[in-house]
Amino acid sequence: MSGPDRARLGAAALLERITQERVMLTEATDILESLAPQDRARAQRLALTALRQLPRIDAVLARFLKKPPPPQVRAVIQIATAEMLVLDTPAHGAVDAAVSGLKADKRMMKFAGLTNAVLRKVDGPGREVWAGLKPPRLPKWLRGRLMSAYGSDAVAAMEAVFASEPPLDLTPKGPMPDMDGAIPLPTGTIRLPRAGQVTALPGFEEGAWWVQDAAAALPVRVLGDVAGKHVLDLCAAPGGKTMQLAAAGARVTALDISNARLKRLRANLERTGLGAGIIAADAFEWTPDAPFDAIMLDAPCSATGTIRRHPELPLVRDSKAVAQLAKLQAALLDRALAWLKPGGDLIYCTCSLLPEEGEAQITPRSGITSLAIDPIALGGEPHWTTKDGHLRLRPDFWADRGGMDGFFIAHLRKDA
């Protein structure tokens, strides 16, 4: 890729690919491979900013675009609009970059004039249109289910959180290096209000911490003291919970079906200097030699709790996979419970907001007790528990601090 501002052009290319091919950002970032790490981080941030507000951006553009331009041009305009209206970037910088980026591409240069005219209008009357629009709504299939589960006020609060840039959450391995603006949360997470380039933060090279949302860090903490215990991290990659368990002194066996994701787990363990036995296998084709003291089951799910970090998810996914995922979760849970020692603990969790992937999975089973989780002991709030004593974390919890991912967490114990 060539052009005057590689990060901006990279952001537009990324946005175009995600919206045209309906792929998740992680499946599209190879497009940024030729960029320097700093430009890559900026391109991703710009694309994510546009994705979080895309329906609102498109509503503004609809006023000024008589007919749809080619996808590449549209993406350049969407990125510049996000810069001006969301990030408050001075208009001349955003508009000049968009226009000169198109001029540098022979096939697209004829759209430079149109782009300039549209973006000038966005910066003028577009600002009033923008101010009158609410945060984007979730797609109907998801909105309906969340309305039934949590009510309209909660859904509106979640949509407001999904529209804003989330903070960067870090789980410390031990003492944390000094970081500008770092805020320790009562649950143990260190929160940075703005992400930036993760690999450039103090302590990255030394493996002093890893990136993990505040909600995602709680399932391991529910297990309590795991020092010396043999713990199976089933569905382990990319290893956030494996690292927490290993750092807490557990003997960890980390299993996952995906070699690509296990590669990231290995790199994470290497960077942090933590150890775990790694098994690449399908949980349905593998059986352990001996039962475990504890099992962490962070099951594959719709990931609907992570929309503020993955704003492309509502665009890319639909309801079709949910029933299949719920079946898979139930089968994994049954299988994992059989691998526990008497008296052993299992944590079942998913980063889903849908009750069928959370609350509905915890059905009465003979020989298994469901334990009530105390959110206060974890540094949390009383209303984080359900009537059955499970944790139901929502993106709009701690909204004034930047929110958290949606998560469901249950603590089960095999009778001794």
Ligand SMILES: C[S@@+](CC[C@H](N)C(=O)[O-])C[C@H]1O[C@@H](n2cnc3c(N)ncnc32)[C@H](O)[C@@H]1O
């Ligand atoms: C929610 S992610 C796990 C995240 C991880 N626990 C962490 O904290 O970093 C779910 C994982 O389940 C894995 N998975 C899906 N089906 C599986 C199966 N049949 N056997 C083993 N792992 C599976 C996926 O490859 C994926 O890495």
